[in-house]
Amino acid sequence: MTFTKTTEQDSNYNHLEKMTINELLTHINNEDKSVPLAVEKAIPQIEALVAQIVPKLKNGGRLFYIGAGTSGRLGILDASECPPTFGVSHDLVVGLIAGGDTAIRKAVEFAEDSTSQGWKDLQHYNISKNDIVIGIAASGTTPYVIGALKQCNKEQITTGCITCNANSPLAQVSKYPIEVIVGPEFVTGSSRMKAGTAQKLILNMISTSTMIKLNKVKGNKMVDMQLSNDKLVDRGIKMLVKELDVSFEEAERLLKTYKNVRTAIEHYTNGNK
Known part of the structure; x- marks a missing residue:
């Protein structure tokens, strides 16, 4: 199978600098409308991954998200919202980003290019085959993420991924890949846009459905939420x-x-x- 980075292909729009504000906003919105439809096509893949996560967490395991840049930040965001929303421990869902916590606010140059650092970061948490690791990378080519998942596979740790290109290297090293193909970005290559939106939607689906299956919701209410304000x-x-x-x-x-x-x-x- 061939691998083409649709996330890097030229935008369907040109001369953006000549557009009015209304035209810019309208075109961005039109592109965004396509994202939930792309996610819908990936529901069987999302379901397969969640079906692996739930028993892991029920049996004392943890869920790890690992990514770089926007993808890493989105994983950290989702992980950080689980304790206040569902009343779970802060170490049940863990988000890791290339470059460490500094990279949450400021890009760390070349941090994502290491093929070994991702696994080292996971080892800080004494990761084991009781846990599950989801690599997040819009491109599907981030060395930091791919290297981590390769080592997880060697250690018999269940792996999944969220990527926005078909047949990517990341999907090939993931036991339970999620591929949501959103196409070219409005600004060429700016995968914080549609790709980032798709990843956020999928992370919402993964964590929310998992927590519901862990009985952290009653009816439709967050009865275990932290009363923090x-x-x-x-x-x-x-x-x-x-x-x-x-x-x-x-x-x-x-x-x-x-x-x-x-x-x-x-x-x-x-x-x-």
């Missing part, structure tokens, strides 16, 4: 009002007592009011 406390109170059919004041008292929506529901329904 007034907005979330208010949301928790309203959840209790609706779930238990109690007054706002009673719900507020329950939440103050039990410090967690799920715990409050369980105690109340068991007669511990």
Whole structure:
């Protein structure tokens, strides 16, 4: 199979600098509309990967995202939102980026070009075959990510990937690849745009569906969320009002007592009011 970097192909638009602001925004939006349709085609691949993640995490394993640049930042974003949203430990879902934490805000030159550093970064976490690693790279050619997954395979650690080119080297070293083909970017090669949007959508799907299957959602509510600010406390109170059919004041008292929506529901329904 041939490998063509569609993420690097020329934009379908030219003379961008001559466009009006409205034209620029309209064309970008039109391109963005194609992304969910591309993701939809990849649902069977996403399902196959999530089906591997859930039992790993149920049995005490961890989920690692590893990437460079925008891809790495998106993985870190998704990982960092799991504890406050679903009340899980900070080490259950871990995001790693080439160049380390410095690279979250500022690009670290050539960090993604090392074929060995990715595995070294994973080793800091005593990674084992109980865990699962997802490499994220729009191009599908990032050495940092490919090298890490190759070594994971040797160590019998389950691997997956999210990439935006078909038949990429990254997909070939992943046991459970996700390939979402979004085509050329509006600004040629700027894969933070459609490719980044696709990766974010897929990460949302992976982490949310996994957490639901880990029973971190009740009905459609985030009953295990961390009550880390007034907005979330208010949301928790309203959840209790609706779930238990109690007054706002009673719900507020329950939440103050039990410090967690799920715990409050369980105690109340068991007669511990």
